[in-house]
Amino acid sequence: MIKLDNLTKIYADGTEAVREVSFEIEKGELCVLLGPSGCGKTTTMKMINRLIPATRGEIYIDGVRNTDLDEDQLRRNIGYAIQEIGLFPHMTVGENIGTVPVLKGWPKDKRSKRAKELLELLRMDPDDFIDRYPRELSGGQRQRVGVARALGADPPILLMDEPFGAIDPITRVELQNEFLKIQQEIQKTIIFVTHDIYEAIKMGDKIALMKEGRLVQYAPPADLLYRPKNEFVAGFVGADRALKGLQLIRTKEVMRRDFITAKPDEKVEAVRERMEQEGVDQLPVVDNEGMFIGWVFASDLDKGEAIKDSLSTSAVTATRNEVLNEALSLMLTSGSKVLAIVDRDNRLEGMLSYEAIQGALMEAAQKEEPR
Amino acid sequence: MLEAYRFVIRHPEMLAKWVVDHLWISFVAIVIGVILGVTVGIYITGKGKQQLADLVLYFAEIMMTVPSLALFGLLMLFLSLMGLSAIGFLPAVITLIVYGQLPILRNTYIAIREVDPVMIEAGRGMGMSERQLLLKIKLPLALPIIMAGLRNAMMLIIGIAAIAALIGAGGLGVPIFRGLRNARMDLIIIGGVSVSVLALMVDGLMALLERWITPAGLKG
Numbered sequence: 001m002i003k004l005d006n007l008t009k010i011y012a013d014g015t016e017a018v019r020e021v022s023f024e025i026e027k028g029e030l031c032v033l034l035g036p037s038g039c040g041k042t043t044t045m046k047m048i049n050r051l052i053p054a055t056r057g058e059i060y061i062d063g064v065r066n067t068d069l070d071e072d073q074l075r076r077n078i079g080y081a082i083q084e085i086g087l088f089p090h091m092t093v094g095e096n097i098g099t100v101p102v103l104k105g106w107p108k109d110k111r112s113k114r115a116k117e118l119l120e121l122l123r124m125d126p127d128d129f130i131d132r133y134p135r136e137l138s139g140g141q142r143q144r145v146g147v148a149r150a151l152g153a154d155p156p157i158l159l160m161d162e163p164f165g166a167i168d169p170i171t172r173v174e175l176q177n178e179f180l181k182i183q184q185e186i187q188k189t190i191i192f193v194t195h196d197i198y199e200a201i202k203m204g205d206k207i208a209l210m211k212e213g214r215l216v217q218y219a220p221p222a223d224l225l226y227r228p229k230n231e232f233v234a235g236f237v238g239a240d241r242a243l244k245g246l247q248l249i250r251t252k253e254v255m256r257r258d259f260i261t262a263k264p265d266e267k268v269e270a271v272r273e274r275m276e277q278e279g280v281d282q283l284p285v286v287d288n289e290g291m292f293i294g295w296v297f298a299s300d301l302d303k304g305e306a307i308k309d310s311l312s313t314s315a316v317t318a319t320r321n322e323v324l325n326e327a328l329s330l331m332l333t334s335g336s337k338v339l340a341i342v343d344r345d346n347r348l349e350g351m352l353s354y355e356a357i358q359g360a361l362m363e364a365a366q367k368e369e370p371r
Numbered sequence: 372m373l374e375a376y377r378f379v380i381r382h383p384e385m386l387a388k389w390v391v392d393h394l395w396i397s398f399v400a401i402v403i404g405v406i407l408g409v410t411v412g413i414y415i416t417g418k419g420k421q422q423l424a425d426l427v428l429y430f431a432e433i434m435m436t437v438p439s440l441a442l443f444g445l446l447m448l449f450l451s452l453m454g455l456s457a458i459g460f461l462p463a464v465i466t467l468i469v470y471g472q473l474p475i476l477r478n479t480y481i482a483i484r485e486v487d488p489v490m491i492e493a494g495r496g497m498g499m500s501e502r503q504l505l506l507k508i509k510l511p512l513a514l515p516i517i518m519a520g521l522r523n524a525m526m527l528i529i530g531i532a533a534i535a536a537l538i539g540a541g542g543l544g545v546p547i548f549r550g551l552r553n554a555r556m557d558l559i560i561i562g563g564v565s566v567s568v569l570a571l572m573v574d575g576l577m578a579l580l581e582r583w584i585t586p587a588g589l590k591g
Contacts, residue, residue: 051496075498086493090511090586100497133588149497159496 001027002048002157002189007057009043009213017043019213020057025206027156028187032194032204036236040213041193045159048191049078061157076100079150079188083162085142087134093119093145094130100153118148121182140171147179151186158190164199173326176202181321197237201225201247202323209233222248226364243325245364246357251327252320254360255341255350261286264293264308268301284340284348285311292317292340292348317342320349328357374557375564385546390565393542396460397532397573400467401525408472408524409517412479413505424480431473439534442466447538463532463540470531471524478520482513511586518581525577529570533562543569 002025009018018040025031033041046052048059050071059066066074079100087096097115098106106114116126122144134142143164150158164172164179180203183190194200200207201221208218217229225241225248228234237244262271262283275283281298285307294313303310316334318327320341331339331354341350379386415424434442443466450465451457486509494508536544543562550558582590 049496051492072498072500075496077498080493080496082489082493082496084489086487086489088490088493088508088512088588090588092588099494099499103498103503135588152497 001025001060001062002191003058003060004044004048005058005060007044007047007059008055009040009047009052010055016213018047021210021213021215022057023208023215023218025189025191027189029205030183030190030192030203032192032200032207033210034194034197034200034204034207034236035210035216037195038212039210041195041208041210042161044210045161045191045193048157049075049080049159051075072103076103076153077155077157079152079155079158081146081150081158081160081163083165085146085166087142087145087149089134092131092133093137096134096145097148097152099149100155104153106153114152114154115148118151119145121151121185122148123178124148139167140175143167143171143175147175151188156189158188159193160190161193162195163192165194177319177321179203198244198247198325201244209236211236242361242364246325246328246361247323249324249360249364250320251318251322251324251339251341251350251352254324254356255320255352256356257350259284259348259351261348262296262307263287264306264311266307268305268307268310271296271307272298272301282338284351286348290347292342292346295336295340315340317346318352319343324357324360327352372560375560378557378561386561386565389541389543389545389562390569392540393529393532393544393566393569396463396467396535396540396542397525397528400464400528400532401471401521403464404468404471404475404524404528405521407468408475408520409479412476412517413483413510416480416483428473428477428480431476434469435473439466439470439531440537442469443534443538458539460540462538463535463542466535467528467532471528474520474523474527475517476520478523479513479517482516482520483509485516486512512589515581515585515589518577518584522574522577522581525573526570529573530566533566 004024005022007018007021008016010016021040021044033044035041043052047054048066050066088099091099094112094115097118098111101111101114112130115130119126119129124141124144129137129141129145134145137145143166147163150160164175167175176199192203194203201224204221206218207221207224209216209224211232217224217233219227222245224233225237225245228237260274260278260283262274262285264285264287271283275281275298282295285293285296287293292315294311294315296307296311300310300312316330316336317340318330320343322341327339331337331352337354339352340348341352343349411427414420415427443462446462446465447457450462455461490508490512491504494504499507532542533544533547536542536548543566545562546558547562550556550562
């Protein structure tokens with residue numbers, strides 16, 4: 001557990017970067033520090049590992065004041081990932097990940113075992129990547145290695161300063177999803193800095209919203225959205241907060257699981273009949289193993305004898321852990337009315353329709369307290 | 372040209388001695404110069420040493436502008452006052468060290484100062500001590516630029532070492548100045564060409580060394 005007690009930072013020139021900030025982060029929780037630039041969120045984070053010394057106030061880590069610990073030892077037990085990633089260009093991926101383990105004096109075989117483990121955790125093939133240099137990686141791969149490096153010596157606490165900031169939006173969403181999955185497994189105590197409200201809502205167990213060095217509201221994302229403490233919070237989360245609330249819901253919570261399908265070898269007539277019975281104009285096509293192949297549309301049924309002749313295979317899919325607003329944007333950009341939800345092996349698990357999203361939206365709007 | 376060739380054929384041992392002397396003075400000067408220059412260069416990148424750094428670099432620049440002959444003269448005076456040998460090897464090496472300092476010092480200083488602050492922040496944030504930051508991050512990243520300064524210094528030193536013959540330190544300056552005194556074109560050519568060839572060869576070797584020690588991740 002991390003406890004910030006009256007934390008204050010005043011710079012030599014009199015700038016008050018952080019003013020009397022107090023809150024607690026439970027073990028295994030992901031706490032997002034959110035706010036506009038210059039609100040003191042990064043300064044607050046850097047006071048935890050003492051990259052910036054606090055002017056007043058204390059930080060306790062599991063009951064021990066962080067200033068009572070040796071500075072370097074403290075930092076070696078707190079993983080650190082930054083926006084610019086900062087991979088060392090003269091070291092391989094394996095050596096980068098092994099930075100803290102080397103400082104901690106781990107033997108070589110333990111280090112390389114750990115590096116391989118972490119690469120696998122972040123879905124990078126160790127044999128392919130461990131000996132590569134940072135310049136031989138794509139932006140997304142660098143971010144992954146940056147996260148792996150922060151996890152290098154398996155620290156109980158992670159500080160992440162806009163860790164997914166420097167990549168394109170698609171890779172970013174992908175990494176966010178994967179990181180959430182990883183966090184479920186590793187259960188670290190995480191302080192995550194971002195200025196992106198969407199990222200904060202999606203990633204945070206709790207959000208600490210800051211403004212001009214002060215903590216404005218510290219609450220779970222849903223509370224921040226639906227029970228904003230004051231005008232600033234309401235303004236920051238925005239008028240479209242119901243829409244933002246879609247970030248809090250995953251496709252598996254609203255998708256239809258009792259769907260009917262068609263098989264590629266089926267005769268067109270049988271399928272047309274089924275569509276008419278159900279009152280739908282498209283059906284998902286799956287093979288005998290239940291793998292999703294594509295859609296068949298009522299308007300295409302005249303193209304041939306079997307379903308496979310009128311099949312459209314260029315369909316977009318999502319996974320059950322996709323958050324609703326991303327699923328929605330997938331539907332909007334691909335122009336499909338229904339989204340197929342598949343598992344990792346492309347097995348069809350469910351269907352997501354506009355109606356389902358609308359229902360979730362209306363439910364979320366009801367949570368809002370009248371103001 | 373022909374005379375020069377005949378001379379070399381007749382007296383290969385003389386040319387060999389000049390070359391060996393020349394290389395030896397240069398080698399000693401560069402080794403001491405690198406140790407001194409890199410150490411001082413790293414030292415003046417430290418926190419709160421900005422003024423000292425400016426002063427040191429300014430001083431090194433001034434030393435470069437002093438004509439080498441004048442520097443030899445000054446050193447002879449200085450060394451004899453200290454009761455040390457005022458001619459020969461010692462003053463020659465000291466002068467060459469001084470001339471090599473500016474490129475080594477300046478490149479070391481700039482290279483270390485210019486290391487991406489993100490790297491330093493990452494290193495420090497993961498718990499590296501100042502010493503580990505220097506050895507594991509700053510020096511390896513600065514190495515290519517330091518090496519460029521070293522090559523630069525090497526060229527300077529091999530060239531100026533020819534003048535060391537004037538204070539009895541031997542080397543390829545011997546045939547050059549002897550030729551000048553006696554209007555012997557062949558000796559001047561032998562000395563001059565040898566210095567150039569030597570400089571090019573050493574530069575080639577340094578280029579190889581540079582490739583060899585540049586960290587693999589930094590090679591383009």
